[in-house]
Amino acid sequence: MKLINRDEGALARSPSSEEVAQTSIELRVNGRRQVVAVEPREVLLDTLRERFACTGVKKGCDHGQCGACTILLDGRRVNACLMLSVMAEGCDLRTIEGIASENGELHAMQQAFLDHDAFQCGYCTCGQIVSAVGMLNEPWSADPQSLAESMSGNLCRCGAYRNILAAVSDVKRAGNRREASRDEDL
Amino acid sequence: MDTNIIGRPLNRKDGHLKVTGAALYATDHQREGQAYACAAHSEIASGELLAVDATATLALPGVLTVLHALDAPKLFRCPESLNVGERRPPFEDNRIYYAGQILALVVAESFEVARHGAQLLELKYKEDEQVSLDFERDLREGKIEQTDASSRGQAAEAFDRGHARIDATYETPVGIHCAMELHGAVAWWEEERLVVEDSTQWVVGQSKALANTFGLPESDVEVRSRFVGGGFGGKLFLWSPSILAAEASRVVGRPVQFSLDRRGQFTSAGHRPRTRQRLRLAADEDGHLVSLRHEAVNQTSQVDQYEESCPDVSASLYQCPNVSISQGVVRSHVGTPTPMRGPGETPGLWALESALDELAVELKIDPLELRLRNVAQRDEAKDLPWSINLHERCLREAAARFGWSQRNPEVGSMREGSEVIGWGIASTSWAAMRSSATVTVDLLQSGKARISCATQDIGTGTYTVFAQMVKELTGLPFDSIEVRIGNSRLPTGPISGGSMVTATVVPAIAEATEKAIDALLDLAVAEDGPFAGSDKKSLRMVGGKLCSRSGGASRSIGEVLESKRLSFVSGKGEASPGEEQERYSFRSFGAHCAEVRWDAGLGRLRVSRVTSVIDSGRIINLDTASNQVYGAIVMGVGMALLEESVYDKRTGRPVTDNLADYLVPVMTDCPEIDLSLLNVPDPHIGKLGARGIGEVGLTGVAPAIGNAVYHATGKRIRTLPIRMEDLMG
Amino acid sequence: MKPFHYERASTVEEACSMSTESEESCFLAGGTTLIDLLKLNVMRPAKVVDVRNVDMDTVDLLEDGGILIGANVRNSDLAWHQKVRRDYQALSEALLSGASPQLRNMATVAGNVMQRARCPYFRDNYSPCNKRSPGSGCAALGGYARSHAVLGTSEHCIATHPSDMCVALAAFEAKVRVEGLAGTRDIPFSDFHLLPGDRPDREHAIDPGELITGVVLPPNVEGASSVYLKSRDRASYEFALASAAVSFALVEGRIAAARIALGGVATKPWRAFEAENCLEGNEPSSELYEEAAALAMEGAITQPDNAYKVPLARGLIVRALAIARERVEAQV
């Protein structure tokens, strides 16, 4: 079969890297503001890992197919590998490194992952935890099937799903109980 | 030794680092001045690289260099005695042996520029007329190289005389490990010394292989792998990313990070090879096996002869007087295969356990009962007694927990709404092995202990199990024990493969700890020691302190060392497989029962429930051990229903070469799991009787599911994965 | 990924003029299709116009009872939207069955309508592909085509349209609102996506420089219920191998306003008009469902790997109709 390779026309028309201005953008990562100069094509996942040393954000596929790069963008979980860094300007970004409280006390989700042994190699874990924290802000019900569906955007090749589900369920149900008691107080 | 606490779960030693993102994996390491590399892979499967036009690439600002097969310093091969992913180092010559072979490497200031540069390279090929990519055609044309065969009795004659007979052929596709962490490394040189932050299941082997590749003394290579994001066999041996990172670093004189991308992972870092296996079984009227023949062929690459020894397990799992097994390979234009979780056994048991189910149907005997009748009293293949064999107990307990007695044997008879339910059973097994290890345990002035061994934790809980052992023997708190692994310069430890780490290292840790305590005792009873004049035997270590057996004051490790102004005392332990392997045969056994649900209208096939009972000797940590089996069951679901790396027959290129098309299970695919680990110490495999748990959880899962599918639908699917189209119509 | 200019538009006019300035320009919304394909070097714009700041991210109730969904509304927000869950249940179900929670938080309605094929030969950037490289051929024909289309194909392309959301939008007879420097127009959904024919590279009835600003959904038919069913190997996080969105009402025991649209089996979101006609005015029964399902799949052209899609889609239609009926009856 004949190979079709580079489309010369499109390449000729494309700007060279000198022509493309680097822009200075301010990113707010885990509460810390920092100005970085990026090319438009720089991907948020790489920026976070290389310039903010947030290496808990992992590159498992680089194409939105695994969830290892999950971060919170203004509180919503997204895949950092499918965002340009320039798109995150002015947003509040939170990575696994900023999930625990300032004094180092673990987030309930992190603690639940520890208590349920919800990982093996740990490579997907940061993405799982951040994803699960993001899930708490979404309208999922607490039954196991719904929770499993809510976490289906995070692959775990070690297959620690059973324990991850247990951890996530714990936190979700505790949250529901807290909400219920708050409603009663009102 | 007091082993009461062993087996009880403890939170993972490395857990905190893993849930906070502080655990650093290979490419998480960043060195001052680090450059980035990106590979260009071959688009053809067979031919020659004629030219590389790098003009456009080199013109990009930020590109440091381009290495390729026509212009790269030559590297050395590793000796046969060392296992490596591919014998041929990258860029050895301009031959192309498979699609996806790395042909060039672009090194640049940033990842973006390196990737862009690789996309701009113009590779000119000469494609070969003769390409072998079609496994089926090669088999038809008999292009099989026989590699192994053995037999006992008269299998052919016995088959002819059998009361019930099965003759069927089973297939398994190319499987990809898909560890979530890609193969990648950061490498740099300190003078003549090479340091690599790597992702490997064997720091020791990796550093030896790198030393050979670069022509360095072993002492000049340091491989670090403190955290490994999954291996499953894919990172047992040296693959090109570590080599190329080191090579690029040598050329540009800066640290270099290089990682395969996910697509590259599908072609250039090993896979479980495709297999075809013919099973011929015969049994007498009572269901006793009288003949078993298992002939297997697997695909291998042009450059390496990798054998997936599928039939070995068939020779010993069941009792049978007439057995013959054989193994062959077919060479294709694909990358070199490599072990993947439960190599041999995993595809082998797919065939054997499916065939047994077919035999049970033929004989009208319950498939559980058929297995019980054929449990092996001794290992007939090795002609040795079992060290211990709890196969029967596993089968009975699994069936009882699962509710097997409620099974209506009639196909398609169990229904619920629009779903038809099927129940299947299969045995699982893995040969237990030990290798050798050296461990040092230091008791420190600070009152802590430090354990050092050049092995690694790939998620199996090595950190935790090691600390647990020392805690057990010293009484020190878990947090006071530092575990140093994941560095090739530590005392030589084993490969994280074949479920061997625990069985291998645990006895060495015990010995090292005992020796360190003994050294401390020597100091304690010496002239100016805190227990001067006492008899060593009258002292013991409790709660991390020395005290007399008859009571009285206790002295901390620090106090004892202070008396000599020493910083620490050490003990060294060494373990290697004893002659036990000559006297006994060691295997882990188990049984899986699976429930599947098939909804024909929706084309939906799901595994809803799995019960597993497994004997793998003593369980050192119930949490980490169970977790591994849960994960193995999930992987088994993937193998049975989802996973297949498909190659385009015309070009030899993988088509499903990413995580959206090569489907690994997600959380919603995870069945309800009921697991029991028998936790019976193996009487002969070293100090604690632990045999390891990594593989045995997986090996029989797929056939249990396949047998359940048959029970539900009456369709016997012999080629994995089982897909909706196989069951429709 | 090659370099490109990046500009941010905050009004429709700005977006349109920024994009017409350069031939090779592309709008950017959630980025989940575009950035994926930029990395693969399959899409290579010289300029990327970010339209996320253009004010089009609300779901507005229209006077006729329908809704106008802003182009930038996130897939997850739309899926969980009260009105959508109540009146356009199939749309909510389709959205929730697509991609992953993270991707749905990023992906927009316009981006989803415009998403590109998942054919491996389109994405690999080196096989012959008429969609990517017009005139080069179609490697999927004679290749591995398990996920490819059986309806609406041509000898030049058999790539499946991958969207779930669009299948529901087709069933609800949505209109795509596009605005350009020349004005605004509403394109009926079944005219929006083009069949591959001999120009598979032309995918939409939208002109260069035109921006999708929203999707208009007509009011729901009185008493109608809808459902979306999706079939795939993995239990989640996978594109459809086949899917069906159906909707109908019962008037005096007879089917009215029947709508059937299919996903995963066709080169565009597929309306099964003949199947709808067959249902219309008849009493619901499984025989009728079977008949309609057979009509829907008539004329399918299969490849060796994807013939199963015909019975699969038929089964889904039959089941979806049965569920829709249960829902209709539960309403009363």
Ligand SMILES: Cc1cc2nc3c(=O)[nH]c(=O)nc-3n(C[C@H](O)[C@H](O)[C@H](O)COP(=O)(O)OP(=O)(O)OC[C@H]3O[C@@H](n4cnc5c(N)ncnc54)[C@H](O)[C@@H]3O)c2cc1C
């Ligand atoms: C791993 C993975 C799995 C997925 N699984 C599914 C699935 O199961 N089902 C499913 O339906 N989808 C699935 N998707 C696809 C996903 O739904 C689409 O990528 C998404 O909807 C695109 O929206 P976006 O806003 O991110 O688009 P973008 O990537 O921003 O844009 C996509 C295209 O639309 C154009 N565009 C964007 N906005 C406008 C506008 N206002 N006007 C005109 N043109 C515009 C862009 O120029 C681009 O060409 C999956 C994607 C991934 C990566």
Ligand code: FES
């Ligand atoms: S790295 Fe982003 S989803 Fe896999």
Ligand code: FES
């Ligand atoms: S813990 Fe290893 S991939 Fe999830």
